[in-house]
Amino acid sequence: MSASLATPHATSPTPPRSAAGAAQPLAPPAERAQVIAGLLGRPASISPKYFYDERGSRLFEAITRLPEYYPTRTEQAVLRRHAQAIAQAVGRGGVVIEPGAGSCDKAQVLCRLLGATHFVGVDISADYLEGSVARLRAALPGLDARAVGGDITTAIELPRDVPQARRLVFYPGSSIGNFDPPAALALLRQMHALAQGQGGGLLIGIDLPKDAAVLQAAYDDAAGVTAQFNRNILTHVNRLIGSDFEPAQWRHEAFFNTVESRIEMHLAACGPQQVRWPGGTRSFAADERIHTENSYKYPLPAFVDLLERAGFTQPQAWTDERDWYALVHARA
Numbered sequence: 001m002s003a004s005l006a007t008p009h010a011t012s013p014t015p016p017r018s019a020a021g022a023a024q025p026l027a028p029p030a031e032r033a034q035v036i037a038g039l040l041g042r043p044a045s046i047s048p049k050y051f052y053d054e055r056g057s058r059l060f061e062a063i064t065r066l067p068e069y070y071p072t073r074t075e076q077a078v079l080r081r082h083a084q085a086i087a088q089a090v091g092r093g094g095v096v097i098e099p100g101a102g103s104c105d106k107a108q109v110l111c112r113l114l115g116a117t118h119f120v121g122v123d124i125s126a127d128y129l130e131g132s133v134a135r136l137r138a139a140l141p142g143l144d145a146r147a148v149g150g151d152i153t154t155a156i157e158l159p160r161d162v163p164q165a166r167r168l169v170f171y172p173g174s175s176i177g178n179f180d181p182p183a184a185l186a187l188l189r190q191m192h193a194l195a196q197g198q199g200g201g202l203l204i205g206i207d208l209p210k211d212a213a214v215l216q217a218a219y220d221d222a223a224g225v226t227a228q229f230n231r232n233i234l235t236h237v238n239r240l241i242g243s244d245f246e247p248a249q250w251r252h253e254a255f256f257n258t259v260e261s262r263i264e265m266h267l268a269a270c271g272p273q274q275v276r277w278p279g280g281t282r283s284f285a286a287d288e289r290i291h292t293e294n295s296y297k298y299p300l301p302a303f304v305d306l307l308e309r310a311g312f313t314q315p316q317a318w319t320d321e322r323d324w325y326a327l328v329h330a331r332a
Contacts, residue, residue, distance in 0.1 A: 253266045
């Protein structure tokens with residue numbers, strides 16, 4: 001399907017406005033350009049990091065409680081089942097760093113288990129993260145807990161007084177599966193750099209391959225919460241670039257790509273759509289898609305190879321009784 005791309009004299013929508021009527025600031029020019037480039041691609045795409053504005057973060061927390069969405073509760077079961085072995089491998093005390101921290105619920109369990117002295121959460125949704133870290137401080141009064149707003153796909157700058165030794169990068173939720181293998185390798189190398197120092201390491205969750213019907217249900221739940229989550233990315237993009245997407249005119253689609261061993265999520269146009277933003281426009285035909293997410297399901301040996309290529313050593317994995325999910329620790 002062809003797309004009608006931007007023209008220099010395209011009519012531009014009015015920039016989005018706040019409830020008080022003031023025009024809301026758009027994203028910085030470089031970020032706007034990146035988002036627009038994705039929308040003009042063939043096929044169009046939006047980075048999954050834009051799922052996580054404040055509403056998106058809350059919708060994701062709701063997804064983790066759905067009966068179809070097994071990863072969160074399975075990961076929690078692995079952590080409970082192997083708690084002592086994990087604590088022994090990682091070591092007591094130290095610093096826990098969680099990229100994409102979100103609610104910090106899993107970090108609370110881990111910090112309590114390890115007796116961590118410091119915690120740093122990093123998330124693109126800074127307001128949501130601040131609330132999460134405040135709750136973490138209240139639950140663990142002896143923990144020095146910080147919130148850092150930022151994009152985990154770029155270099156992360158930690159507060160200068162965070163100790164360099166005994167840093168554990170904690171990346172639960174199988175979020176590494178949202179990146180294609182080259183991007184996943186780049187992110188793991190960045191995590192390796194964060195964890196470098198005496199006693200540093202990584203504890204990461206990965207979703208293992210399983211029956212396609214189980215996977216499909218997890219990303220297309222009966223209550224439609226994942227559909228809301230997927231469509232909300234368009235509302236976020238409207239704020240970022242001043243576009244005029246109508247989320248209700250887009251249909252959530254999710255399916256398992258057996259060749260790539262990944263779930264794909266898309267938004268499909270319910271009918272012909274003309275989407276505008278300041279300085280540009282694109283037409284979408286009925287059923288034309290915007291690709292919003294991949295979720296790769298790595299066999300354990302393939303993921304261990306990826307870890308070793310990123311510089312990690314001595315990998316050790318723990319799984320649930322069905323071998324659906326793994327927590328992997330490796331040294332930096």
